[in-house]
Amino acid sequence: MNIAVFASHGGSDLQAIIDGCRNDLIGAQVAAVISNNGDSMALQRGRNAGIPSYHLSTKKCGSEEQLAEELLAVLKEHDIDMIFLAGYMRMLHISVLEQYSGRIFNIHPALLPRYGGRGMYGMNVHNAVIAAGEKESGVTIHRVDAEYDSGEIVAQTTVPVMEDDTPESLAARVLEREHSFLVEVIGSIARGEIRLG
Numbered sequence: 001m002n003i004a005v006f007a008s009h010g011g012s013d014l015q016a017i018i019d020g021c022r023n024d025l026i027g028a029q030v031a032a033v034i035s036n037n038g039d040s041m042a043l044q045r046g047r048n049a050g051i052p053s054y055h056l057s058t059k060k061c062g063s064e065e066q067l068a069e070e071l072l073a074v075l076k077e078h079d080i081d082m083i084f085l086a087g088y089m090r091m092l093h094i095s096v097l098e099q100y101s102g103r104i105f106n107i108h109p110a111l112l113p114r115y116g117g118r119g120m121y122g123m124n125v126h127n128a129v130i131a132a133g134e135k136e137s138g139v140t141i142h143r144v145d146a147e148y149d150s151g152e153i154v155a156q157t158t159v160p161v162m163e164d165d166t167p168e169s170l171a172a173r174v175l176e177r178e179h180s181f182l183v184e185v186i187g188s189i190a191r192g193e194i195r196l197g
């Protein structure tokens with residue numbers, strides 16, 4: 001199974017997927033890395049791993065439509081079976097969503113359907129969880145559709161919120177869990193336990 005990972009910033013989730021694949025824990029390979037951010041650590045991580053890594057953005061390509069065309073060309077060139085959004089801060093164009101329907105997944109650092117939707121990303125999520133006094137947060141992996149964080153949930157795991165947690169300490173605990181959970185869940189997808197398409 002060929003995976004394309006899309007990431008905008010640090011790419012620690014991307015790294016966990018690359019390492020999981022290379023250590024034979026997943027049964028798939030990261031065949032392409034795509035970022036809308038040319039300076040991202042994610043792009044650097046892809047290049048360091050010797051994976052074809054692309055900086056593709058609306059600014060660079062000229063329009064949303066042209067970006068979608070270039071994305072589709074890269075996905076085709078690398079025979080991509082599945083797209084994983086690991087901290088990708090852009091909505092995908094409808095043509096990409098349609099062509100890879102049911103084959104695009106996103107990871108979200110909370111227990112959807114709560115703490116998701118427009119504006120719920122990065123520290124905003126953990127700030128909201130702490131402010132609400134939740135005893136539990138977690139990680140959600142879901143299919144991607146044309147809305148934010150609304151596609152079918154395929155896997156979830158919980159992470160405790162401690163009494164003295166700050167949004168930062170909670171974010172670190174959730175991110176650490178993401179790294180192992182990604183390996184488990186993408187492995188399930190590669191084994192066909194979670195269906196593509």
Ligand code: GRF
Nearest residue numbers: 010011012013087107108109
């Ligand atoms: C993760 O918290 C993930 O849940 C969210 O974006 C973050 C990516 O972190 N979608 P990193 O860039 O992989 O370190």
